[in-house]
Amino acid sequence: MNELASVRIEVIGIERVTGCGALLAVGNVAVSGYVSCVLQGWQIRVRDGRYVAQSPRWRHPRSGLWLPAFISDDPALTDAIGAELVADAGAMQL
Numbered sequence: 001m002n003e004l005a006s007v008r009i010e011v012i013g014i015e016r017v018t019g020c021g022a023l024l025a026v027g028n029v030a031v032s033g034y035v036s037c038v039l040q041g042w043q044i045r046v047r048d049g050r051y052v053a054q055s056p057r058w059r060h061p062r063s064g065l066w067l068p069a070f071i072s073d074d075p076a077l078t079d080a081i082g083a084e085l086v087a088d089a090g091a092m093q094l
Helices: 075-092
Strands: 008-016 023-032 037-047 050-054 057-059 066-068
């Protein structure tokens, strides 16, 4: 059974970075609703001339692979978080 819940997404900070290749900034968001949490380290990059936001990643100490630190069973949530970050990044003119 699928259940729908409303969530509130708030960008609580975007920090510009330099010298990190295509990475322009990292962002933090607060998600509140059925469960509340802060998700830190969203990556804001430019791809094909547009801002894109990727979920945070961490590097596995043995394999060296970069793995997602946030995985949602609902892609719409990840897309909504990315859209909020991209809108704020655009307003900041990174």
